[in-house]
Amino acid sequence: MAPLEPVLAPPPTRAHVSVARLSRYWYVACTSRELRLKPLARTVLGLPLVLFRSTDGPTALLDRCPHRNVPLSAGAVREGTLECAYHGWRFGNGGRCVAIPALCEPPGHRGRDAEAFPVIERDGLVWVYGDAQAPPTTEPPSLGCGPGYATVRAQMTFEGSLHAVAENTLDVPHTAFLHRGLFRKPGRDLEITCQVTRSADRVECRYVGEPRPTGLIGRLLAPQGGTVEHADRFLLPCLTQVEYRLGESSHVVAWQALTPETDFVTRIYAVLHFRVPLLPGWLVRLVVEPVARRILRQDAAMLRQQTASIQRFGGERYVSTDVDVLGPHIWHLLKRAERGDAPTEPLERTVTMRV
């Protein structure tokens, strides 16, 4: 008999949670720099994976030895193969079992192989395809940029669903409160226009007439002020992008690749490219990096509280308004893709927002 749980409970909710599970897509499993001599354990879509560099390049296996089910990530890379720490079985390209030391004959049959997932390394990121059975028909996107840009990278684990994290990375109204002073401030009381465009695999919002944000980051990017071009984008299933442009000189593109580890834990790989006038890249990076990390930590703390609250209440009960410009569309795209529906109809919409 299972131990009793405290069961006095919050009031019932609709028990909805904005979680979609999309396996036939590419997700970032780690950065190229993290994948070195030792096997690396990562979880993608709830799948425990071990990554290592085999003689054939980066390889991702289910993190479980077929023999006695211990995690292969506890083993070692030897001669381009992954050796299990318990009995020394070795696995090579494609998960093939290439050695069983105590056995007097060769490893032989396929049941002794480890399950392998497609892997592609690109622009410093190692992408894994979430389905070991269905060969991928697409390639992972490039998050690189042209010459003349400085780049800041960061990664962090958020306790939130992919949807909650994606909405958060693209949401403007919270920046004046949660990041008060760092990026925007409350009470400037300006009305701007938001143009929302949704197509089959993406949704974007362009902000028209937004003056330079008043916080530290805004002053750095546009020391002379002026009106910025600002767009926020979501691309199925796991990419968000924030872009700022001020004339010819200033340009910032912030990519976030979101990897669902479980339904409520999302790892974020952020890549921030920027080009600003007058100041050298290393100097801007010196200022931007700690502020970017602080913003990420504030978001992580808020999403952790949000997720704990949703779990405590047994589901979400969101109320959206016009100024939640992207969140509901992101959910629409995720849910349709999970169900395998035909691509959604294009949509255009304009709303006003006070910033």
Added chain:
Amino acid sequence: MAPLEPVLAPPPTRAHVSVARLSRYWYVACTSRELRLKPLARTVLGLPLVLFRSTDGPTALLDRCPHRNVPLSAGAVREGTLECAYHGWRFGNGGRCVAIPALCEPPGHRGRDAEAFPVIERDGLVWVYGDAQAPPTTEPPSLGCGPGYATVRAQMTFEGSLHAVAENTLDVPHTAFLHRGLFRKPGRDLEITCQVTRSADRVECRYVGEPRPTGLIGRLLAPQGGTVEHADRFLLPCLTQVEYRLGESSHVVAWQALTPETDFVTRIYAVLHFRVPLLPGWLVRLVVEPVARRILRQDAAMLRQQTASIQRFGGERYVSTDVDVLGPHIWHLLKRAERGDAPTEPLERTVTMRV
């Protein structure tokens, strides 16, 4: 698939647990002193609540912003309203949404309000009614006292059901063992008479012929010894009272207001009024307060072990004897009230107990 749990289990029990859930009653959520400038998170009947002082007085809301479901208790009180930390939505009297900063029109419709629970502040305690839908037809009780008394207050969280905690606060036999020397001692071997009277909403036990308890507290309250008048009372759904009187001069009333946070976690708000001969109140308080806290801690530790054992075995298997004078009656009253039965018949009973 959920991870496997260790399932080798203790032997089956009747799987009974003495938990009753009574929502249409008043419970203490916090003390007046705790409710100051910041929002305060408390759990009552499994309900996550946030308390704050609005322009209309103490206010209790469900601790979840209607917008994105983060806890409102993470926010701040501004101008008599509660501001959410994520997007700055504000809630006023009765949970009314009074501001959505990024929205160009007023907050408008009711779906954006937070759920509010009735609150009454009385004698230094903030009481919350456990049902947001059904307006209360009763008022919380007063735990105050007349002039000439000194008062000690304490609060503590017990890992035990309301029933287990209520029985513990009124139980005499355990005091000689669990609180050995502080209040009573084992082996005095005196027989006293217990008169139990149960009515519709309460049960009390009067102890006849009990000499002054031999422990520290007893000696303080009745330095000359003598026979005490002693009564223990339970009042539906969450009040217990222990009263000692020695002639005209000495009088002690100990109230315990019990708030079920969950089925197996109960917060106890103790209010102890006393008047003793010769000694000034501050001096008695100096001695009584640490002893009272020590007794509470011993009870808390025992109830934690009891609850862990009940959860481990998957339920209770209590065996009561004649000297469990109140526990079974408390359960009878709680269970009938939970089922909505007609009030129980009055009952009188006399038993003997060795103290």
Added chain:
Amino acid sequence: MAPLEPVLAPPPTRAHVSVARLSRYWYVACTSRELRLKPLARTVLGLPLVLFRSTDGPTALLDRCPHRNVPLSAGAVREGTLECAYHGWRFGNGGRCVAIPALCEPPGHRGRDAEAFPVIERDGLVWVYGDAQAPPTTEPPSLGCGPGYATVRAQMTFEGSLHAVAENTLDVPHTAFLHRGLFRKPGRDLEITCQVTRSADRVECRYVGEPRPTGLIGRLLAPQGGTVEHADRFLLPCLTQVEYRLGESSHVVAWQALTPETDFVTRIYAVLHFRVPLLPGWLVRLVVEPVARRILRQDAAMLRQQTASIQRFGGERYVSTDVDVLGPHIWHLLKRAERGDAPTEPLERTVTMRV
């Protein structure tokens, strides 16, 4: 409503786990040295037990006071009885309730007794029979030895099922990898013959032609090298034995009594008897004891990872080969005994293994 769990899950398995539950057998609950003046809490087969020395010798009761269900192990031994810490009830031989202090009559009826389990103390170990209702028809085995042996004892808790731990204690191939250098080394590349014999209640493997193991332990036991006689044995339901003999002079017998605390937690009581030439027992013990403990810790760490992996994936998916000489037979014996099948047919088998 229960809080939501992260449910993105690893791929489905056959959801098999090698757990058998055999209650009508003797298991070690503690050592004689551990059972002294205080009551001792131990878990056997998921049963929370309290052990103490009553006037009648070692006694094992269900660790729950019949009165209010607190653990009796929180109490004290007084005058050969076990006194509950809450109300002072006392329990004697066979769990009989012998005192209820506050009650004016004797404890009387049987419902107030604590459930007692058969106990036998033998060779420094306290064995408990896993069924309080069915009187045992067998006796616990003796793990003692004749004169002229030195003995090392150790105990440790393993996070693994009884089956996983039993297989591990008798498995040869892992020693070259998990215990690299301590006992065997990889790559010696010798073929030896393994003779497996299974009967109704046991299975053993005799290794023919095995040279002295190359690690530290091997060099100590057989300084002159030579061919060893080596046998590994499993006896239903919880005993494993490893025996090494080199001529007349060297002899090592390592017993492991395995006690399932829960399905996935097994306590191991190891008793190691040895007689080696030239060196005195105390000197060998000085060297063997830390190495034996190190080996146990390495095994414990590996089994913890194995169990966590099995629980994470929701079950086992083992692939065995010829050189898993005992594990599948141990499971066969455990499963038949759990189902109450007629004893299995005798079986003999020979395989070759590379060591």
